[in-house]
Amino acid sequence: MSSPAMDDRDGVIWYNGKLLPWREAKFHVLTHSLHYGNGVFEGLRIYNGKAFKLTEHSQRLHKSANMLAYELPYSVAELDAATKLVIAENKLDSGYVRPIAWRGAEVIGVSAKGTKIHVAIAAFPWGAYYEQQAIKLVTSRWKRPSPESSPAGSKAAGLYIICTLAKDEALVAGAQDALMHDYKGRLSEATGANLFLLINGELHTPTTETILNGITRQTVMELARKGGIKVVEREIWPDELAKATEIFLTGTAVEVQPVGSIDGKEYPVGPVTKKLQAEYAALVRG
Ligand SMILES: Cc1ncc(COP(=O)(O)O)c(C=O)c1O
Incomplete structure (x- = not known):
């Protein structure tokens, strides 16, 4: 049986500071980052209920955003806390965390001036990346x-x-x-x-x-x-x-x-x- 689509699952997603029901974590089709590719993201693995190297990943999310000329509205400590919360709320002992930041739908056009920065963090079960030993x-x-x-x-x-x-x-x-x-x-x-x-x-x-x-x-x-x-x-x-x-x-x-x-x-x-x-x-x- 194939696993459920990523937008059709139970659980909660941390979205701009709040926990939303999984299926409600959405954005508008005119979102700047969808058109111009300037979202930044992370991937962390959860082992024994904890994200490995959590702070390093939160710091890299900040660095990625800075390299694309924007600041995240949440500190590294806030991102760390949000990640811990989302792992606990989804009751994950092992799995994967996907934080993502993106520019909103305030303007359209190549310039991103005037866009708001959004951040979401999802966590879900995820097994081995490859089936093969080598x-x-x-x-x-x-x-x-x-x-x-x-x-x-x-x-x-x-x-x-x-x-x-x-x-x-x-x-x-x-x-x-x-x-x-x-x-x-x-x-x-x-x-x-x-x-x-x-x-x-x-x-x-x-x-x-x-x-x-x-x-x-x-x-x-x-x-x-x-x-x-x-x-x-x-x-x-x-x-x-x-x-x-x-x-x-x-x-x-x-x-x-x-x-x-x-x-x-x-x-x-x-x-x-x-x-x-x-x-x-x-x-x-x-
Ligand atoms: C292109 C690319 N290179 C390297 C890596 C390995 O990075 P990390 O060890 O931080 O997961 C990743 C995964 O994030 C990647 O997407």
Whole structure:
């Protein structure tokens, strides 16, 4: 049985400071962000009734809005409290939280001057992101834009148009996700997760120039360094995939996810990936 549509569920959604019945959390079709892509959002996972790295996510929502030239009307502490409330009210022991902020329907046109900023937070059950123990990736024709062409560090809705195109093309090709290159042709990230390669016993990951600097990415780099693994952030070119002995993705939704193949070349689920996967699983539940 398929799960119910996202707009047709029981429960409550925090909406501009109030808890609304799930089906009433709506906005008008002339909402600015729907037309111009300037909503910003977050994704958090709930473990044992608590959102992991809650404050870091609330801070990033603020940063994303600031990069799109607006201020959220709620402080980080208010967003943290609202998230806790919504998890408790929906009685979630595990699941996912989706905070989103957007510009309202006060004006139409490219300029957003005069729009009000709205914020909503929804929380719902959500299991594993992929069904496979190790996933297949295919390289996408879509490239992550240069930071001069997009606010790369912002988790802005508009930036996901290429991710959705890349992901759906990868699914049609029989893979589980797409590996994206950036505007220079360097490796960047998957459509909703960051990329790590094990090369000569060291973990290599692309710099943050064109990617979202994942909170999971930062957590896993810390775990690796604590465990004595050298972590190198640098530009990485596609031909270096041939040298990698293990590859994995990191993200709130995907957690630490082994990659089993890229464009048909296979990679084993090796000991470093398994160790970091286990350590991350223990940390989030700790
Ligand atoms: C494009 C993209 N890259 C990376 C990530 C991983 O970020 P995080 O670990 O903060 O969830 C995400 C998920 O939010 C994403 O959408």
